Amino acid sequence: MSALExxxxxxxxxxxxxxxxxxxPPRLRRGRTWPDGAIVTAALADSTLVTExxxxxxxxxxxxxVDTPADTPPAYGTRIGALVVDAVGISSxxxxxxxxxxxxPAVRGVERSGRIVxxxxxxxxxxxxxxxxxxxxxxxxxxxxxxxxxxxxNLVMVxxxxxxxxxxxTLGFLLQGRSAFVDGQTWHVAAGGTAATELDERPFVGRTxxxxxxxxxxxAAISRTLARDGATILGVDIPASGESLAAVMNxxxxxxxxxxxxAADAGEKISAHFAARGERPYAIVHNAGxxxxxxxVNIDAARWASVLEVNLAAQMRINASLLDPDNAGxxxxxxxIVGVASTSGIAGNKGQTxxxxxxxxxxxxxxxxxxxxxxxxxxxxAVAPGFIVTDMTxxxxxxxxxxxxxxxxxxxxxxxxxxxxxxxYLLDPASASVTGQVVRVCGQNLxxx
Amino acid sequence: xxxxxxVIGGNRTPFAKVGGKLAQASNQDMLTSALEGLIAxxxxxxxxxxxxxxxxxxxxxxxxxxxxxxxxxxxLAPSTPACDLQxxxxxxxETAVYISNKIRLxxxxxxxxxxxxxxxxxxxxxxxxxxxxLLRANAARSARQRVKALSAIRxxxxxPKAPSINEPRTGLSMGGHQAKTTVAWEVTREEQDEIAAxxxxxxxxxWDEGFFDDLVTPYLGLTKDAILRPDTTVExxxxxxxxxxxxEGTMTAGNSTALSDGASAVLIASEEWADAHDAPKLATIVxxxxxxxxxxxxxxxxxxxxAAAGRLLKRQGxxxxxxxxxxxxxxxASTVAATLKAYEDEDYCVKVGLEGAIGAIPxxxxxxxxxxxxxxxxxxxxxxxxxxxxxKMLHEKGPGSKALISVCAAGGQGIVMxxxxx
Numbered sequence: 101m102s103a104l105e106x107x108x109x110x111x112x113x114x115x116x117x118x119x120x121x122x123x124x125p126p127r128l129r130r131g132r133t134w135p136d137g138a139i140v141t142a143a144l145a146d147s148t149l150v151t152e153x154x155x156x157x158x159x160x161x162x163x164x165x166v167d168t169p170a171d172t173p174p175a176y177g178t179r180i181g182a183l184v185v186d187a188v189g190i191s192s193x194x195x196x197x198x199x200x201x202x203x204x205p206a207v208r209g210v211e212r213s214g215r216i217v218x219x220x221x222x223x224x225x226x227x228x229x230x231x232x233x234x235x236x237x238x239x240x241x242x243x244x245x246x247x248x249x250x251x252x253x254n255l256v257m258v259x260x261x262x263x264x265x266x267x268x269x270t271l272g273f274l275l276q277g278r279s280a281f282v283d284g285q286t287w288h289v290a291a292g293g294t295a296a297t298e299l300d301e302r303p304f305v306g307r308t309x310x311x312x313x314x315x316x317x318x319x320a321a322i323s324r325t326l327a328r329d330g331a332t333i334l335g336v337d338i339p340a341s342g343e344s345l346a347a348v349m350n351x352x353x354x355x356x357x358x359x360x361x362x363a364a365d366a367g368e369k370i371s372a373h374f375a376a377r378g379e380r381p382y383a384i385v386h387n388a389g390x391x392x393x394x395x396x397v398n399i400d401a402a403r404w405a406s407v408l409e410v411n412l413a414a415q416m417r418i419n420a421s422l423l424d425p426d427n428a429g430x431x432x433x434x435x436x437i438v439g440v441a442s443t444s445g446i447a448g449n450k451g452q453t454x455x456x457x458x459x460x461x462x463x464x465x466x467x468x469x470x471x472x473x474x475x476x477x478x479x480x481x482a483v484a485p486g487f488i489v490t491d492m493t494x495x496x497x498x499x500x501x502x503x504x505x506x507x508x509x510x511x512x513x514x515x516x517x518x519x520x521x522x523x524x525y526l527l528d529p530a531s532a533s534v535t536g537q538v539v540r541v542c543g544q545n546l547x548x549x
Numbered sequence: 550x551x552x553x554x555x556v557i558g559g560n561r562t563p564f565a566k567v568g569g570k571l572a573q574a575s576n577q578d579m580l581t582s583a584l585e586g587l588i589a590x591x592x593x594x595x596x597x598x599x600x601x602x603x604x605x606x607x608x609x610x611x612x613x614x615x616x617x618x619x620x621x622x623x624x625l626a627p628s629t630p631a632c633d634l635q636x637x638x639x640x641x642x643e644t645a646v647y648i649s650n651k652i653r654l655x656x657x658x659x660x661x662x663x664x665x666x667x668x669x670x671x672x673x674x675x676x677x678x679x680x681x682x683l684l685r686a687n688a689a690r691s692a693r694q695r696v697k698a699l700s701a702i703r704x705x706x707x708x709p710k711a712p713s714i715n716e717p718r719t720g721l722s723m724g725g726h727q728a729k730t731t732v733a734w735e736v737t738r739e740e741q742d743e744i745a746a747x748x749x750x751x752x753x754x755x756w757d758e759g760f761f762d763d764l765v766t767p768y769l770g771l772t773k774d775a776i777l778r779p780d781t782t783v784e785x786x787x788x789x790x791x792x793x794x795x796x797e798g799t800m801t802a803g804n805s806t807a808l809s810d811g812a813s814a815v816l817i818a819s820e821e822w823a824d825a826h827d828a829p830k831l832a833t834i835v836x837x838x839x840x841x842x843x844x845x846x847x848x849x850x851x852x853x854x855x856a857a858a859g860r861l862l863k864r865q866g867x868x869x870x871x872x873x874x875x876x877x878x879x880x881x882a883s884t885v886a887a888t889l890k891a892y893e894d895e896d897y898c899v900k901v902g903l904e905g906a907i908g909a910i911p912x913x914x915x916x917x918x919x920x921x922x923x924x925x926x927x928x929x930x931x932x933x934x935x936x937x938x939x940x941k942m943l944h945e946k947g948p949g950s951k952a953l954i955s956v957c958a959a960g961g962q963g964i965v966m967x968x969x970x971x
Contacts, residue, residue: 332592339759342766343582346589350624356589358762377827 105498125512126250128280129213130521132301135181135275137211138162144198145189150219152264153271154184157299167204176209182275183210187220187236188258191229196239203243212249216240217274219256219267222288233257237286244284244544245509252283252510252544259291262533266291269530272299278525281486281518283509284544293477293532303528304331308381309436310370312361312415313388315341317490318440320348321516322385325524327352334373334381336361337388361388361414367421371429380429383436383527384422386415386462391492393451404454411458415439416465423473434477436527439466440519441484441538447547459484463538470536479535481526486542489513508543552819554649555830555971559937560587561813562768564925565775571810572669574769576605576612579812580619580665583930586766587661587814588624591828597626599657602644603814604635605665606928606959609672616663637958638880639839640664641813641932642966648817649834658822662936664929665812679706716959718845723959724805726850727881728794733849734887738799741882742786745804745922748879752919753779760918764937776807776925804882809925813933815940830971832940832952836865837966842901844961851884853963854955855891859903861965867951869908873970874942874952876935879921884957889915918942932956936968943970 129135141150142164154161164183165174183206185199199218206216218240223233236255244253254274258267270289273279309326313319314335323333333354337345342358349356359369374381389411392403422431431437444452445459462482469480487493487505493513496504505513522541525531561583565571571579580603588594603616612618617631636643641664648660675683682701689695715722721729731741755761756773765773781803791798792805816828823830840857842848854877862868869875869892877885891897892907899905918938921931939952950970957963 335589339762339765340767340772342586342772343768346586346766349589349592350585350594353592353594354589355592356586356766358590358766360759360762363759376829379827 108498125506125510126212126248128250128510129277130280130517131277133277134159135211135214137179137181137214139182139184139275140164140180140206141184141186142202143186144195145187145191147186147188149188149258149262149264149267150184150186150271153267156264156268156297157272157275159275164202165205167201173204175205179211180206180209180214181211182215182217184271185218187218189221190232191225193228193232196232196235199239203239207243207247210247210251212251213277213280214251215275216243216247216251216253217256217271219258219271222257222259224260240286241284241544247509250280250510252279254279254282254284255286257286257288259289262289262291265294265296266533268296268299269525269528270534273525278521280521281510281514281541281543282522282539285540287534287537287539290533290535294530296530300528300530302330303530304329304382306330307383308332308334308374308379309527310334310336310381310384312336312384312386314348315345317492318485318488318516318519319387322387322520322523323348323354324352325517325520326527327354329524334370336370361418362409364417366414367418370418371421371427373429375429380432381422381435382432383438384418384431385523385527386418386439388414389440389458391452391455393455395451396453399454407454408458408461411455412461412465415462419469423478431478434529434532437466437469437478437480438523438526439480439482441482443484443486443540443542443545443547446484446540466538467536474535477532479526479532481535482538483519483522483526484538484540484542485514485519486540486545487513488516488519490516508545510543512543514541514543552653552655552821554652554817554834555820555823556832556834556936556940556968557816557818557823557828558587558590558831559764559813559815559933559940560590560766561764561930561934561937562811563765563771563774564809564811564927564930565771566925567668567808567810569669569775569810570769570771571667574667574810575670576608576615576665576667577619577622579667579768579810580615580663581622582766582768583663583665583812583814584619584623584625584661587816589766590763591816594624595626597628599660600648600651601625601629601631601661601663602634602647603631603661603663603665604633604640604644604929606635606637606640607666607668607671608635635929636964637960637962638878638926638928638931639956639958639962639964640929641934642837642936642954642956642964643932645815645817645834645932645936645966646837652817652819659816659818661814661816663812663814663933664931666927666929667810668808668927669810674710676706676708676710682706716844716850722793723850724793724800724881726844727883728798728800730849730851730887731794731799731883734890736799736883736886736890738787739783740886741799741804742783744879744882744885745786746781746783748916748919748922749778749781751917752777752923755918760941764941774924776809777923800881800883804922806880806921806926809927811925811927811930813930813937815933815936831944832968832970835967835969836861837964838864839962839964841963842961848961849887850961851880851957851963852888852891853961854957854965855888855898855907855963856901856903857963857965858892858953858955859898859901859907861967862907863904865967867967869910871951872953873914873946873950874917874939875910875915876920876939876952876954877916878931878935878956879916880926880957882922885915888955936966939968943968946970
């Protein structure tokens, strides 16, 4: 810790920092927790999708307070936990005024770590409908930036015939503390993938999930979080990290596989592990990744290749092996693939051309795989972490680190568990209708989409 | 009542030279680490196993329950019983015999056999006179008696006693004994250096191939066997000065094992347990035999495995040609060379009670993934290292493949074991 950082952590330092506008960031609600206050919901058109989904989630709902012109703005008496707006079926610019009237009291009255969720149909139909669908995206991102106290706003776009079962896992995730660091995002839910009737607290019981890079940091958090939710973990990491890998796996009753994922036969080795046991993995989380940062003018072929090899090529080879229908230890039908992209890949980041290439590639990969795997019930998605507090980011110099981790709508770095919870949502069997998505876990980082 | 005992897999720490990266670790630390890696590799956290047997050659009296304490410090269920065994350098082999016999008899379904030794953290004891004075003072009934007892302490009593690796009945070190054997069997310097160079080259290749990826778990930042010198050659070894056998001796630091630190553990189960737990089955522990020689009477201290091998092969109706792999623990390169010569020597074999010569071992089947000269030899950990590696080699070779393992031990003892691939 630098002298400056030590000073910053003292009571005096904290006082000065507060005066300088560097207040302690809000403490986020995490885990499988629901908002404290009421969940308020309203439909802008005649859709019942959201109310039916909230019924499946067994959440009682209340009617909203609506801002009416000419009056003094009405306010909620007690803080609400969440506002969920069903915007499916809106057709004209005037419908956005109805949304404003719902949002105004809610943004003022939502509790700390509260939620604003807008559910809308995919852009389709006439020009006006498509324009306002995009308006919803702009509204959500802006509301997310204006919300305080760790509250978030997100937009879910649903396919035309999506059912409450399709939306269940996504809405559950967004309302719960699991989505703490997912803010200002839009993603899509397809139709007809699942008949889920409830949100399972332990959806992975009896299922084995492969996690690469599981020895430390985000990979260890992914392993712990999925194990909490019932998964048996096969943790993979390079042999040199075997000691910490063993410690994590023994802590959660998992199994350690020491292996270099860039080996040509890595996929075969993983599936042989399952074939020897007469099992199939349910899912794989491609978390292992490296950085070899240099400005592009200083990146030679080796520095370029090693990052692309570990972060992208290796997972493409392992996927090919696990998806081979003749592979007795390959991925089961109905399985899950999750890649780990990065905001650096989405927004670009100075000194990380190689890393950005690999991480943007991960996003492209899952989007490409998703439609091709749909017939087997296998989904492919990615998360894109922003600034996450790990041993790796602790090495960034103090001032630079403070700037980085406050450069988002939640004014703080995310925790490894925030990435892990988002991955858990994507892996959930009930998330069968969520595929080809890249969900940012960045607290609405100022850069990128 | 009859079950097959099969090797599921193994784990060890990387081995280090005395005073190296593992120097600060105690026997219990290292054994716990080896267990933790094994538990993680086979997903055994929280499981109750039938028994864990392990031991150490250099062991402090306070470590009387070494293995049980290591189990309690591990992720196994605390209801897993444990015991300590000790048979000098054959300890790790004997623990596997003990566990596999219990499995065969149906007394337990699954267990771990292991061993550990720290040459760096060896117990130091006080001199015998000082120990007796302290005991007398402790038993004293009055302060006066106690002062009187303690007043008998003399400066020379205060020198600590390091553990001796000399044979108590001959006063010779193990190297000293082997030097006599080396001369008696006319083992040349070249033969020894070739064995040493091959050990390093074979072990280095195995590491490069990733052979140890699922056999070794790093410990204290050490990720690879520290004694290994991949670039060692016969030419380089030829330049070393003799360490045993006087100025004309042929045994050097390069063709003798280094004092080492490390631990190993092997998971052994009945076939039924392995099937029920979807665990891989690498090799069956077929049979084993222990033999001893009269080294105070002049016999070769480290050649006891020859008689053991002869008796075991006869019992199993096997010849050297039946084995795909032969593992002879490299206490010294010259031990391996003399053992191979003794196998072919009619007179020697008859003298130790066999019907005739055992026969020649093809060199290309010997220690093909390296052995103790390159890996190191933490005494009680060597058995587990060899059993786990050999079981993996047999599994890769295929069902029905066979291996003979031979480990010599202090006190003129030796143990051999047959494994068969599954």
